[in-house]
Amino acid sequence: MIPRARTAFIAGFLLPATVLYTVFVVIPVVQAFAFSLYRWRGISANRTFVGLENFHHLFADPLVWVALRHNLLLFLGTGVAILALSLALAHAVGSENRAARFLRSVYLFPQVISLVVVAILWMFILNPSFGILNAALKAVGLERWAIAWLGEKTTALASIGVAHVWHALGFYIMLFAAALRTIPPDVMEAATLDGAMGLTRLRYVTLPMLWAVLRIALVYMAIGAMNIFSLVFLMTQGGPDRATEVMLTYLYEQAFKHSEFGYATALAVLNFVLVMALSGAILALFRHNPQEGKA
Amino acid sequence: MKHVKYTLLVLVATLTAIVVVSCGKQSSTASKELEVACFKGGYDIDFFEQAAREYEKAHPGVKIKVWGNPRVWEQLRPRFVAGNPPDLTYPGWGMDHWALVYEGQVIPLDEYLDSPPYGKTEGRWRDTFEPSLLELCQYQGKTYMLPYFFSMLGWWYNKDMFEQNGWKPPRTWSELLDLCEKIKAKGIAPITYQGIYPAYAVSGFLIPWVISAGGIEAFDDAQNLVPGAWKSPAFLKAAQMMDELRRRGYFQKGANAMDHTGAQMEFLSGRAAMIPCGTWLHSEMRNVMPKGFRMGFFLPPVLDDGKGDPTAVGIGIEPWMVPTKGKNRELAIDFYKYMTSLEKAKQFVEAKGTLMSIRGSDQANFPEHLKEPVEVFRNAKTVWSVEYRQWYPKLGKAVEDATAALLAGDVTPEQFVERLEQAAEAARQDKNLPKHTYKRGQAR
Numbered sequence: 022m023i024p025r026a027r028t029a030f031i032a033g034f035l036l037p038a039t040v041l042y043t044v045f046v047v048i049p050v051v052q053a054f055a056f057s058l059y060r061w062r063g064i065s066a067n068r069t070f071v072g073l074e075n076f077h078h079l080f081a082d083p084l085v086w087v088a089l090r091h092n093l094l095l096f097l098g099t100g101v102a103i104l105a106l107s108l109a110l111a112h113a114v115g116s117e118n119r120a121a122r123f124l125r126s127v128y129l130f131p132q133v134i135s136l137v138v139v140a141i142l143w144m145f146i147l148n149p150s151f152g153i154l155n156a157a158l159k160a161v162g163l164e165r166w167a168i169a170w171l172g173e174k175t176t177a178l179a180s181i182g183v184a185h186v187w188h189a190l191g192f193y194i195m196l197f198a199a200a201l202r203t204i205p206p207d208v209m210e211a212a213t214l215d216g217a218m219g220l221t222r223l224r225y226v227t228l229p230m231l232w233a234v235l236r237i238a239l240v241y242m243a244i245g246a247m248n249i250f251s252l253v254f255l256m257t258q259g260g261p262d263r264a265t266e267v268m269l270t271y272l273y274e275q276a277f278k279h280s281e282f283g284y285a286t287a288l289a290v291l292n293f294v295l296v297m298a299l300s301g302a303i304l305a306l307f308r309h310n311p312q313e314g315k316a
Numbered sequence: 317m318k319h320v321k322y323t324l325l326v327l328v329a330t331l332t333a334i335v336v337v338s339c340g341k342q343s344s345t346a347s348k349e350l351e352v353a354c355f356k357g358g359y360d361i362d363f364f365e366q367a368a369r370e371y372e373k374a375h376p377g378v379k380i381k382v383w384g385n386p387r388v389w390e391q392l393r394p395r396f397v398a399g400n401p402p403d404l405t406y407p408g409w410g411m412d413h414w415a416l417v418y419e420g421q422v423i424p425l426d427e428y429l430d431s432p433p434y435g436k437t438e439g440r441w442r443d444t445f446e447p448s449l450l451e452l453c454q455y456q457g458k459t460y461m462l463p464y465f466f467s468m469l470g471w472w473y474n475k476d477m478f479e480q481n482g483w484k485p486p487r488t489w490s491e492l493l494d495l496c497e498k499i500k501a502k503g504i505a506p507i508t509y510q511g512i513y514p515a516y517a518v519s520g521f522l523i524p525w526v527i528s529a530g531g532i533e534a535f536d537d538a539q540n541l542v543p544g545a546w547k548s549p550a551f552l553k554a555a556q557m558m559d560e561l562r563r564r565g566y567f568q569k570g571a572n573a574m575d576h577t578g579a580q581m582e583f584l585s586g587r588a589a590m591i592p593c594g595t596w597l598h599s600e601m602r603n604v605m606p607k608g609f610r611m612g613f614f615l616p617p618v619l620d621d622g623k624g625d626p627t628a629v630g631i632g633i634e635p636w637m638v639p640t641k642g643k644n645r646e647l648a649i650d651f652y653k654y655m656t657s658l659e660k661a662k663q664f665v666e667a668k669g670t671l672m673s674i675r676g677s678d679q680a681n682f683p684e685h686l687k688e689p690v691e692v693f694r695n696a697k698t699v700w701s702v703e704y705r706q707w708y709p710k711l712g713k714a715v716e717d718a719t720a721a722l723l724a725g726d727v728t729p730e731q732f733v734e735r736l737e738q739a740a741e742a743a744r745q746d747k748n749l750p751k752h753t754y755k756r757g758q759a760r
Contacts (some may be wrong), residue, residue: 150568262726
């Protein structure tokens with residue numbers, strides 16, 4: 022039984038966070054649901070209630086589906102890349118040699134750089150005129166591959182995906198490196214003695230023991246890919262010809278350029294529902310560890 | 317121990333209270349105070365601040381607060397929604413100006429425009445503006461916005477490069493093709509453009525060539541959403557011209573992936589010989605311009621047998637307005653009258669190196685890079701402005717998307733004009749979109 026004074030004490034500490042969270046998160050979210058039912062230019066207090074009209078438009082708007090497809094492609098593409106790279110690098114930073122020590126001191130750098138700087142950095146790297154990527158390609162004789170990466174419909178989205186992976190990787194390395202440390206060394210040793218090495222050990226020992234972290238990492242990746250905005254906004258403006266349009270850049274366009282705040286809010290509601298659904302689906306799919314109880 | 321807990325509790329509660337109270341705080345404004353919110357772009361806001369200090373000196377008791385930043389429109393939106401806007405504002409290119417008009421958030425200014433200019437007892441303030449620029453500020457016969465400086469749209473060339481090679485800025489399409497071939501042979505990209513923002517290509521290539529091919533009516537009809545106007549032979553011709561430059565390799569490789577500063581750097585570094593841009597180019601790039609770089613301005617080359625007026629020039633304004641719910645309307649107007657007096661206008665021209673919407677201000681001392689644009693404007697018999705982009709933002713975006721696709725070679729000129737017409741049809745069908753009609757007055 023907790024004494025009353027202690028309850029009050031705990032409540033006292035919870036209160037500010039609860040108030041702030043309610044004022045700046047809960048209320049805006051609830052408001053967003055309400056605003057999505059209005060036609061509103063977002064420039065005066067005049068709003069016209071239109072029921073589900075915004076949602077009808079939304080489902081008939083081909084650009085919403087174009088943008089959503091790009092978000093999902095980014096999730097799949099960057100998800101696989103991040104998973105593979107971060108697991109490998111998390112292993113690497115766990116060793117004790119000079120390279121690992123160096124890696125440990127730098128792997129979080131991209132994560133702490135502002136996204137605006139990340140975008141500008143990658144625009145320089147990919148620059149068709151003086152970027153180092155094309156210079157490198159030309160140096161090794163791949164002249165034909167030196168293209169305007171952000172200007173071609175076929176490569177623009179992937180290029181943004183690469184920048185996103187580069188930026189996000191450090192966080193997942195940290196996550197997995199920490200999780201790897203929690204695996205008891207004797208388990209690993211036992212597996213090795215039983216002859217499980219390399220990929221076999223990864224599949225039957227390491228991954229199952231990382232299961233809970235893996236699940237959370239996937240949810241983070243989904244949220245990251247669904248809410249991507251700054252990189253696209255700065256690197257391509259959603260172009261060329263909508264080839265990199267994503268949900269949030271389209272939302273921004275509707276709200277601030279077209280003064281369709283009601284419609285933009287409906288898009289926000291859709292994005293909210295989709296992120297929730299995607300996270301829920303991931304959590305459900307990965308609820309049971311396939312290796313659990315098999316041993 | 318208990319004491320410590322209670323002290324902490326009180327501390328936390330106080331902090332919470334401070335946060336809650338300061339969020340609800342309202343600023344109060346006295347009657348002689350004026351708030352002016354400005355877009356802070358390449359021309360900064362120091363000139364407006366200076367003008368405010370001068371006005372305060374001449375009118376004791378008046379206090380003018382001028383503030384601004386490069387994304388000021390994003391801060392102004394919630395202020396308008398809350399009914400607490402500034403008294404006078406220049407919200408910048410990112411603001412949906414006409415939405416403010418439709419929502420009654422800014423006042424019609426005709427009554428004031430018919431009153432005398434600053435410090436005068438007779439004459440009309442209206443007559444001090446370039447009429448062709450005032451025309452752009454009207455909706456259903458009323459004037460809701462006022463121009464200040466204006467920009468001209470055209471092409472720039474690298475003067476030293478041209479002189480060294482004995483090249484001349486091309487005036488016609490055939491001259492352009494000849495020149496591009498020569499430039500290309502030198503290993504230099506003839507033309508670059510700001511591909512990530514296709515609006516530059518629209519006003520630098522598409523519209524001038526529509527006007528050249530079909531006359532100014534071809535463009536006016538398109539802006540007025542006349543059915544079929546966006547896929548008229550003039551638009552098709554202009555699209556074919558852009559496509560031809562692309563196929564011949566006269567555009568810089570990779571320009572589609574360049575933002576405005578990126579492409580403009582290509583021009584300044586001599587890797588590209590020509591670029592379409594407005595008269596703001598010089599001030600936008602002055603910090604990174606190679607020492608002694610000289611650039612010249614010319615109108616986009618016209619068709620050799622073009623129907624349109626070869627002196628036609630594109631211009632753009634970034635208007636000022638007086639919010640309906642501002643607290644000090646009369647003072648706001650009088651301060652703006654001061655800012656638009658001929659004396660201040662000439663000072664702005666000299667300080668910032670741009671053209672002004674005030675008649676007679678072209679008698680000021682223009683910097684070197686503006687002498688050609690001023691000459692072009694004086695000789696222009698036709699003036700045009702991209703208005704559909706502000707009137708119908710979705711149409712504007714659709715035209716830009718299609719332009720990016722055309723310049724990338726992803727669509728044919730025929731598919732391109734079909735896309736434009738479809739977007740125009742969508743605008744026509746949109747019942748919630750207020751429509752504008754532009755009638756060409758006896759402007760100049």
